[in-house]
Amino acid sequence: MAQQQEKLERVEVTGSSVRRIDAESALPVLVMKREDIERSGATSTVDLLRRVTAVQGATGEAAAVGGSSYGFSGVSIHNIGETRTLVLLNGHRLSQFGGQTLTGYAAGFDLNAIPVSAIERVEVLTDGASALYGADAIAGVVNFITKRDMSTGDVTVGISKPSAGAEEKRFSISKGFGDISADGYNLMVSYAHDERTQLLSLDRSYGKTGKIQFSHQGKRYQFKHFSVSPIPANATGDSDNLFSPHLKATGSCPEKTFRITEGADDYCGYDYVGDLEIYPERKRDSAFATFTKRLGDHEFFADLLWSKTQQVSRIAPVPGGILITAGSALHDKYLKPWGVTGNSVAYYRLFDLGKRVNNDTAKFLDLAVGMRGVYAGWDYNTSFTHSKSDVAGVTSGYPGDKAVAGLLGSGLLDPFVGPGQQSEAANKGIAAIHYKGYFDGGTAQLTPADLRGSRELMELPAGPMLLGVGVNLSKEDFESKPSLFAQGLLSDPVAGTVATKPEDRDQRFGDASAKPAFAVGRKSRGAFAELVIPVFKGFELGTALRYDHFSDFGSATTVKESFRWTPMPSLLIRGSLGTGYHAPTVSQLSSPLQSYGVTSDRYSCSEDTASARELKKMADSLGVLCQPGSRQYDQMAGGNPDLKPEKSRQATLGVRFEPNKALTLGADLWWVGISNAFGQLPEQLVFGAPATYASSWGTQKNVGTGLTYLAFKADNRNLGKSFHNGLDLDFAARMKLPVGDWTSQLTATYMIRERQQQLKNGPYYSAIGDYDAALGSVTFRTSGRWTNTLKAGAWVHSLGINFKSGFKDQEKTVEVLDASDKPTGATEKIRLNVGYFVTADWQTAYTLGKSFVFTAGVLNLFDKEPPLSISTSGNSRGQQFGYDARYYDPRDRTIYLNATYKF
Known part of the structure; x- marks a missing residue:
């Protein structure tokens, strides 16, 4: 669970600044080694961290389906927030995502940037606000340790095949050169490439339509999820009621729609769910290189990571409103016969333009150079890092709003006819206003420099007192880069003509955008000191103090106190108390409305x-x-310059018991309290x-x-306070059996309590096992993974059981059905019980000689489908319906094969 830095048995533990021989610290750190990564079956860093039971509540790839997330995937420890979870690469900070928004959404690190093939292990510190990395790690720290100091090489190819769609192909190669001990240097380079096809909603029975019939507590119900903009169009009447001219004329709704009756409204809702690609198409390339050169008692090192992720998400053709003026030909033909005398708005779906497509590219670059070693009795490490995330979104399927109105005014466009029924001239006109090109994006950069060191300060009766100190300087920048079209400055988006008068400015049809470009930044500096004091044999205290100064917020001082007690060699008791400080992002403060x-x-x-x-x-x-x-x-x-930083307090109390080499048990109780929590x-x-x-x-x-x-x-606000506490559990057993070596490991997180305010001094809400409308999310009471592994000669077999508890779904008004599943006309408000969810993963690996490893596995072995959910809103949800894509994987049963050649 610690990062090896040199041949001495002295190590650096994630969450502490001192280097010491004993790697077991006073803080809880979960470790996934390379063999754990390989046995998990995870083909990406995103999928890997989803298997960590303490991780939940982060943005996933599903959010890209209509969510403008640019493919961002983050990590959140204990559902406290991905903006409060610090991600490190070999111990240094990384830039936030260039596609983050002004509300703080996606203002974390994008996990897609780190190839899983380059990772040697992952260390997850589930206690927050470390003195070493910064007080903003309120939820905890995830530290990715890459391969290094190797002279061997390996090549891996693999495929993954679900039942339909989302098929993956991947390739990676790593090679090391030189040996630090023998040659005085080492160079390791790695490259990885993977591709994935899209998954259509129509290929999943539970996610293919917005019209769902189901049973609940012995009764039958129906719920409809839809858009009011179909083809042919709906229209407003003189009383602003919404109706369908097609429905009135024919007595039925057109294809891909269903009838909606609400008060005076009687129209056809468009079933856009069937048009979705619920898992996006993706292509990724990444390269990593690390170089180490020994210079006496010192080492020069340089790490370089480059990655490029391209993701394509497709959703239903664009909907929007079109003004139909009284007395026009369209008005007289389609609306006047039904009593509409005044102007009307037609809510129409420009189906003949094709699906809306977001083609997003996220590039990431991270360069870290520095020196480490021993000088004058100090173990030191100094580094300079430049980290950059550059995101660009290219769109198609969108015209300008004024351009559509102009096409209507020309007499060519008829919004009251069905798909493929426009005239040839109208189709040419539609094609002429089709905007294809760059729409929006952004760049985030982080440039820190730091120096830290540790040493034995003095010898006490119980052992040496250890001191760690450090200083850092940092510059953070963010630039929002909307196109002129996204800024609403063009009169002709296709031609790129800049409007000379404000009234000529066009915006995107159906999704108004007038987003100004801006660039903001901040500087910060900090210093910390940490002491580890052995009080008596087997008992030590740790104390740390950190000072930070921000150019836009002033100063903050945070503390960390901890203890570590081993009353007997087989028992460890540990605990900590600390405070944290988390400043809003620069765009949360300064971006315009x-x-x-x-x-x-x-x-x-x-x-x-x-x-x-x-x-x-x-x-x-x-x-x-x-x-x-x-x-x-x-x-x-918009930004809020009056936004105050979040402040936190946290505590942990844990125990680890190892009565013998075959059995290990651990439990860590944690608590986090946050004031001035910001959000919307x-x-x-x-x-x-x-x-x-x-x-x-x-x-x-x-x-x-x-x-x-x-x-x-x-808008951005300080919402009030929030409190979270829970219990992290782990159990491991090892045994030699006649057929081989058996290992069983269980990890689980139990959420005890959660209380969050949405207004200062307002009421508290909880999402534990409950989709609370005030929070827009769910916190699972229990989540866990139980893995059993059997090593038998050249064979290794693994069975993993993943489980998470159920929850109460979002309250919805549903239609009551009779015995023949026909609507009775009555409605009820209900909350579905989304059940406990369990899946199994199987893997078998065979090693042939010393060079070849063949792996076959099945994820979701028994093809368990996601449970029914009729929630339609929430944080980073995407447009999927029928299940909640934030929590459940629609790829279903997935067979994968990998082949590795080592040289």
Whole structure:
């Protein structure tokens, strides 16, 4: 569990600044060695960390499906947050993601940047705010230790094949040159490439449609998840009610839609779920090199990591609103016969343009150079690092809003006909306004320099007192790089013509964007000192003090106290107390107010509910319109210069017991309290009580129709306090059997308590086993993994059991069905019980001679499908429906094969 730095038996433990012979520290550190990584069956760093039971609640690849995440995948320890979990590479900090947003979303490290083939081991510190790396590691630290000091080489090829879609092919090669002891130097280089195909929603029975029928507590129900923008279009009547001219004319809804009746609204909802690719297409390349040169008692080192991830996600064709003026040919033909006398808005899906496609590229570069060794009795390490994440999003399937209105005004576009029924001239006009190209992106950079050292300070009766000290300087920069189209500055997005007058500016159809470009940065410096004091034999105390100064926040001082007690050789008792400090990102502070997509869920002003009536009153008070029907609302967001840093307190108490070499047991109780927690008010909370959150409302003008609607402001705030505590457990047993060596290991996390405020001095909410609308997420009460391995000669067999507890789903209003599954006209509010989920993974590896290793395995051996969930909103969810893609993998049973040649 520690990082070997030299031939002496002195090691550096993640979470501490002192180098010592004994690697077992006062802080809880979980270690995954290379053999554990290989037996997990994980083909990426993202999948690898999902197998760590203390990890939950991070953004995954599913968020890219309609979520504009640029493929970001983070890590969150104990669901405390990926922005509060510090990720290191060989002990040094890494740049945040270049595609992060102004709300702090994706403001962590993108795990896709580190190839799993280059990792020697992973150390997960589940206690926060270490003095060594920074006080912002409130949830904990994940330290990736790469291969180094090797002269051998290996080549691995592999494939993974689910039942349909998401097939992977991969290749990696590593080679070392030189030996530090014999040659005085070592160079290790590694390259990896992998590709994955997309997975269609239609290839999964549980995720292919937004219309689901199910049983709950002995009754049958139906729920519909849809868009109000179908093809042919819906339209507004004189009373702002929403109706379908096609439905009125034919008596039925068109293909890919179903009928929706809500109050005065009677229209056809578009089943966009069937158009999704629920697991995105991806291609990754990465290269890593590490060089070490011995110079007497010193070593020069240089580490270089480069990676490029390209991800393509496809969703349904673009929807949007089109103004149909009274007296126009379209109005007289399609709307006037149904009593519409005034202007109307047609809610239409530009199906003939094809699917919306996000082609995102994330590049990452990290260079670390430095010296380490022994000088004047000090073990020292000094380094300079430059880390950069560059993200670019290329889109297609989007026209300009004004461009669509212009095509309508020309008489060519008819939004009330079905797919493929436009005239040839209209199809040419649609193709002419199709924007394909760069839309948005950003660059994040981190440039730190640090010097740290440790030594034995004095000899005490119980052993040497150890001292660790260090200083660091850092510069952090972020630049948001929206295109001129994304900034809303073009009059003709396809031609790239800059608008000379504000009223000529066009925005993206159906998803207004007027995002200004900006660049911000900060500088910081820090210093720390740590003492490890042996009080009496078997008992030592640790104390650490850290000082940080930020150019935009001033200074902060944090502390860490710990103890380590071994009353007998087989028993270790340890504990810690500490404080932390987490500054908002530079964009959370300084970015201007701007468009920020749309809400994840749909809301209605026309329903006969208190919240709908309040929503209508809020729109009226601002002199704007409610969205007709059940629709997503425009969002706005911006920086908040008054945002205060988060402050934390944390504590751990743990025990490790090893009565003999065949048995190990461990338990660590942890607690984290955070004040001034920053974030955004969840949309479900605000739309549930619009008048209570009056400051969360704004307005947004649709440049195509000229109409102004109510908009939700997801602005950055200090939300209040949050408290989290739980228990991490591990058990390992080893035994020699007649057939071979058997090892059994169980790791589990049990969440005891969670309380979070969404307003300062407001009520507390908990997501443990409960999809709480105020939090927009779920915390699993229990998660674990039980792995059994049998080594028998050249064969190694492993069986892993993954388990997580169930939860109560988001409350939804559903239709009641009769015995023949026909709607009765009645509705009920229900909360599904999402059940306990267990999957099994099998792997067999065979070593042929000294050079070849062949591995075959099956993930999700019994093809367990994700449980039914009808939630439709939440943090980093994506557009998938029928299951919750944040928590369950839709790849289902996956067979994989790997072949490795060592040389």
